[in-house]
Amino acid sequence: MGTLNIQQIKHFLPHRYPFLLIDRVLSYDPYKSILAVKNITVNEPFFQGHFPVKPIMPGVLIIEAMAQAAALLGCVSTSEVNRDGNLYYLVGVNDVRFKRPVEPGDQLMLDVQFDKVRQNLWKFHATATVDEHFIASAVLLTTVMEPDS
Numbered sequence: 082m083g084t085l086n087i088q089q090i091k092h093f094l095p096h097r098y099p100f101l102l103i104d105r106v107l108s109y110d111p112y113k114s115i116l117a118v119k120n121i122t123v124n125e126p127f128f129q130g131h132f133p134v135k136p137i138m139p140g141v142l143i144i145e146a147m148a149q150a151a152a153l154l155g156c157v158s159t160s161e162v163n164r165d166g167n168l169y170y171l172v173g174v175n176d177v178r179f180k181r182p183v184e185p186g187d188q189l190m191l192d193v194q195f196d197k198v199r200q201n202l203w204k205f206h207a208t209a210t211v212d213e214h215f216i217a218s219a220v221l222l223t224t225v226m227e228p229d230s
């Protein structure tokens with residue numbers, strides 16, 4: 082089990098502001114699970130248009146945050162760093178459910194469970210919560226590819 086700070090996260094993921102959606106990893110267990118955090122601030126660029134009167138985090142970005150946490154779990158499981166330019170691609174999203182909105186000031190907790198890997202296709206079960214309230218869940222499929230593939 083381990084933790085990751087933002088510099089270590091940037092070592093694994095190629096995403097950068099404003100699209101890096103993981104602030105910290107509280108715990109991970111390779112090939113098992115990861116618990117990551119995204120702190121939602123009123124300064125997030127998407128709040129300017131989604132929605133100015135009632136700012137909520139777009140659902141697709143909640144899915145993206147879960148996918149980034151899944152990619153981190155894949156990276157720490159294989160000890161693969163981003164030095165070769167390989168990228169984790171999100172290739173499937175199934176069984177998506179949303180229950181509540183995510184607003185400025187929330188701390189989005191991303192809990193991702195490893196399911197299996199077969200022929201370079203990784204399967205994860207992801208859940209997002211705020212203050213232990215269910216926000217969203219999805220089954221995510223990812224693959225690792227070289228940048229010129």
